[in-house]
Every structure is written in C-alpha cells, then in structure tokens.
Amino acid sequence: MAHVDGAGKRVSMRWLSILLAALLPAATCAAAADDTDPAKEARAFRDFFVKKFPNVKLDDFANGPYSLNEDMRRQWEEKEQFPPYEFSLESGKELFAKPFANGKHYADCFTNSGIGVRQNYPQFDVKSSKVITLELALNQCREANGENAISYTGEDMAALTAYMAFTSRGKPFDIKIPDDPRARAAYENGKRYFYTRRGQLNFSCATCHVQNPGERLRAEVLAPALGILNAMPIYRSEWGGMGTVSRRFITCNSQVRGVPLEPQAEDYRDLEYFLSYVANGLPISGPGSRP
C-alpha cells in the first residue's frame, strides 16, 4: 500500500506540474493584457505619424489627405468656399429640429441638447456593456421615442451627424475608456480589427492608413490613420454624396474584397472606439469632403 501511495503521490505531483506549466503561460498572457496601456499606445500612435510627417502640424492630421498633399489642399480650400456637404448640413439641421410624433426631439436625448458633443462619441456604456457611437445613439433616441431606426448608411443619418459634427468643430476628441475590463476589451478588440488583414487582397486597415498614407491608390491619396474619423461624415465625389462612418468601414472592407459586416456591428463600433481614442486631442473637422 505504501508503494501504491508513493506512486499515487508521484502521479499527483506530475499532474500538478503539468497543470502549473499550463497555467503559467495563461497567467503571463493575462498579465500582458493588463499591462497594455491605451494612453501610452495612443502616444506611440501619434508619435509614429508625427515622425513620419515632420512638416505636418499635429492638428492638421484631422484634415486627412489634405495634410499630406499640397495640390489637393489648394483644391480643397477653394472647394470649401461652397462645400459639397452644405445641402446635407442644412437638411441635418432641419431633421435635428423636427419633433418626433410624441413631441420630443433629438435634443432631449443628448447632453447640452446635442450641440457640440460630437467629440465625446463613441462612449462605452457600462449598462449595456457596449460601445455607443453617435450613429447608434441617434437611432436609440429615435426608438426610445417610438420612431423607426433609420439606415446607418443613408442620407438622413449622414445629414444628422454632419450637423452634430458642425456644431462641434474645433473641439478636441475626448474619448474615455472607463476603468472597466469590458471597456478595455472593446478598445483591444477595435485595435485587433484595425491591424488584422482580411479580404482577398490580404489588407488590414493599417496596410493603407499606417504603412502607406500619402501614397496614391489609383487616383486617391491615402489618409493617415491618425485623425481619420475627425472629419466624418464626409462628402465623397466617388460616392456622389454623403457617407457616414458605417458607410466608410463597409466600403473599406469591400475594397479589399472582403464581405463587409452589418452596419454598427460590434467590431465596427469597437474599431471606431479605438480610432477615436488614439485621436484624442485632435479637433473635430467634420463634416468633410474627399475626392
């Protein structure tokens, strides 16, 4: 029996060793995940672009490709005299002021009545445990007041967000990551999505907007990832109309020949959270216009 007990102990010790060996890397991984510091990462992100384009002023990254190309910038400045998003802006102002059937307004759903608040979106909502983008908040407002949701890629959503961005121009992005592991996980997921290659062309968002900003992709000059959402929504000549953040992400996925996700999918909202957070401090410049 003593011999059996000894063997049993040896077996137990062996299992314990295996268990410890298995758990050690997991513990290390958890520690590594905890060690990531979004504020530090945002600084590294900003420094990368500042070093890559030393002649571009930090705030100017909010103007996308115009910050990198003199010719395009001159054309854009002239175009801004009669900007192509003007009709959408007017329409957005009217839509924003129009009461719902119950007599309430969009303004009732937002702090400061929705004026000058664009820079605070996306937000992490602790109650629902998800990232709330401005587009999602507008539809949540509609539904809370008995209205149907509107298309995330349609003209009305672009117009509403254009108006809200316009009232926030010049205000620096101020995205918060609350001290909550779920918020941190959303940020990490957005970061993962940004750097992950996808589609038949095997491109990630970073392939174009980190590795090749300023370069031409056919007729387009690629925008830097830093400040890439500050000018949203945008009028694109290529689209012949206005486009929301949702429309932009869907188009990017299609361009690399991947099947896009549904508008406002969790991955897209988390991506917007990540990109907006790393642009903290850069001014809102929307609505914008692009070729």
Place this chain on the structure above:
Amino acid sequence: MRNLPNARTLIFGLLVHSFVCGNAFAASEADFKQAYAAADAAERQAGTLRNQWLVTEAALTDAKKAAEKGDFDRAVAAAKEAEALAKASIFQAESEKEVWKNLEIR
C-alpha cells in the same frame, strides 16, 4: 525498338484519350451537390470567423447558376474554386489571430 510508337504518335494518342475520357466523365448533378455542399460548409466556417471574401460568394453564385442551366461541369468547377477560396479565407483568419500584432505601432 522500331515497333515502339514515336513521341508525336504518343502525344496524339494522349490527346485523343483525354478528349474521349473528358466527355465520358462529365460531371453529374450529384457531383455538383457534393462539391457545393463542401464549398458551402467551408464558407459558413469562414462566416463564423467573420472573414468571408466577396470572390467566394461570387463563385458560389456562379456554381448555382451553372447548375440551374444544367452545366454541371462548370458548376462543379465553380464550387471547387469557391471551396478553395473559402479555405484560404479560413487560413487567413486563423493565422491573423496572432500575426496582426506584428503590424501594431508600439
């Protein structure tokens, strides 16, 4: 040695053989169904990884359209192409689970 066929005759014979056999082994509806099911399963798996490709969807549609017209040779070829593309997208998604970190700005 003189009785052996020369190279030209041999190649001609092989061409005739492949032509005859090609017709003799034309794909059937059952072949299409089998090939399509395999492609569809792979594409669904790519879907669970949130990484489907537009070209795979197009190949699946082509396969279905060809089958509806009774062109099972083309339908099977398109389904096999779709399966290969779907498997490539699965490989991409699986490898990117770790590889994406190499691109990260630190």
